[in-house]
Amino acid sequence: MQALSIVELEQRFQAKVDAEIKIEPKDWMPDTYRHTLIRQISQHAHSEIVGMLPEGNWITRAPSLRRKLILLAKVQDEAGHGLYLYSAAETLGIDRETLVQELLSGKAKYSSIFNYPTLTWADIGAIGWLVDGAAIMNQVALCRCSYGLYARAMDRICKEESFHQRQGYEIMLVLAQGTPEQRQMAQDALNRWWWPSLMMFGPKDADSPHSQQSMKWKIKRVSNDELRQRFVDITVPQAEYLGLTVPDPELRLDTNTGRYHYGEIDWTEFKEIIKGNGPCNRQRMRTRQKAYTDGEWVREAAMAHSQKRALKMNPTQAT
Amino acid sequence: MKLNLICINFAFLYYSHKRLSQYYLTIIILLNIMQTTWPLWEIFVRSKQGLYHKHVGSLHAADAKMALENARDLYTRRNEGISIWVVEAQHITASSPDDSEAFYEPANDKVYRHPTFYTIPEEVKNI
């Protein structure tokens, strides 16, 4: 087989993507495609891992055994999501240790939403309903991503996510139908989580410079603004059913399009959090770093144990 | 064992050449990371009796037993499987997608391997 030039390889690659043929780890791919994917998948993985912290905070304080079991299962799922995604990123030629170090050093980003505190039990409801709801909106679109491993990880994750959103909505429902104080708690949680949830879809299309290339490569299938709009359209009626008010005075249904018009997002707040100045950024990083250092001896001991066992089973291989 | 030797060497270097020992320290830290990084395992799950095991993903674990337990927790949290295989990724040899044309070429011109290659009169039944 004669060697192909970069241009020819790129054309072949794009033709495959256009024909909806999935790209697999050992296939040729442009360097920027590889790096864009590593960045996106690892950020996604970090978000799942850091995302366990705001909810983990409430496991011991869940109001009943039933809620405790549910929350434990949900947080465990998020750990699983992080692991599927780290594995997918690793197939692109980066190792796990590097990925973990990038998170711990603050070099890698994770979703801004996890830098807000969980002040009351209603926040656990709001997170499941809104944050997982927004994540699902995003992830369903990613199931059609051109990189096979990312798409398959998303497929698996989406199947698991739907219980996350439903348990959250159920918490909100119970509170919304409860005492006036409980109602107030639910409303307060919606007030605090609504705007950060809309920010989860990222900057507006006009301010999202890399989006176009990602769309061409089918890493991204639906634009930020379109996903955000879809989220608003399905979530507002759900809030109405709860009898709660979405904290946006500009929110109204456009009867011509059947879609909701919503107010302007506070992008300065978004940028500050990305920069590391959100309410919980430092706390989250400290918790992750502590977990890593505290776990060091476990990782070492497990490895030493396996080496010792291997030696026992095959003493001739001793070095 | 290797690490111990290096440590003794390091102690010697530290007292003899302080500057050089800095580099050595870096190497020790790197080695330590490599030692504590668990190998990668590929996971295969049989979803129910009568079906083949199917590749579902990968994970890191110190040894096969831990890989099995982690695979259970990671890939079968909702009864997705009744049997799990774990294989250390470094033991898998994969064909290369670049030579796939040449590699599968031998099968291309052997149409007579397919039942549709043969014409049988319509009157002949059950064949």
Ligand SMILES: [Fe+2]
């Ligand atoms: Fe998740």
Ligand SMILES: [Fe+2]
């Ligand atoms: Fe989730």
